[in-house]
Amino acid sequence: MTPSTGVSLTVSLPQLIISVVLFLVLFFGIGFILNMLLRSTWVMAVIYPIVVIFIIDDVGFFSYFTSPAASFSELGQAVVSLHIADVTILAAGMAGAVISGFAIKMLRVRGYQMF
Template sequence: MIIAILLYFVLFFGIGFILNMLLRASWVMAVLYPVVVLLIIDSLGIGAYFTNPGEAFSELGTSLVQLPLADIIILSSGMVGAVLAGIVIRMLRDRGYQMF
């Protein structure tokens, strides 16, 4: 579990840092991360939310409630990494580093 926590933190910090650098925005990954988490948790495809939204959102709510504590901790570490990437980019830009 410790390895998974570190992996998600580093993975989403790195992805968030690169996206923030390329798109010149500080919080891109922090905004996109909940969507990524929902895609990881959900067993339905994206199209189900448009073709049968009532059942799809109901199943998503059930999946979220039944999520084990270990998964919540691991996915939360990814969110911390995404938010920290935004903070680091903002600090670097305030100190004069221009990335792309």
């Protein structure tokens, strides 16, 4: 998933299915734990877009503050050059983060106070 390097990677169907499930479960678990520990509901759903930026862009964190025009321009090019498989995998991660928020909310409504 490195669009800025110009390498065209093809993803087979089994790799796509495993990656989608992996990102869904991974970000559900991380989101569930963060929401539980921070006593919040949508922490991971807010943090996830920042994580996606770090995944798809090769620009360093401080470059967004020192040279924002070039950094955001490169980020825009990286987003536009994503393949359908990449978008599907990243969307599954967002779905996992959102589902974790709903799971925490459901547990709170049902009386589990530690969540």
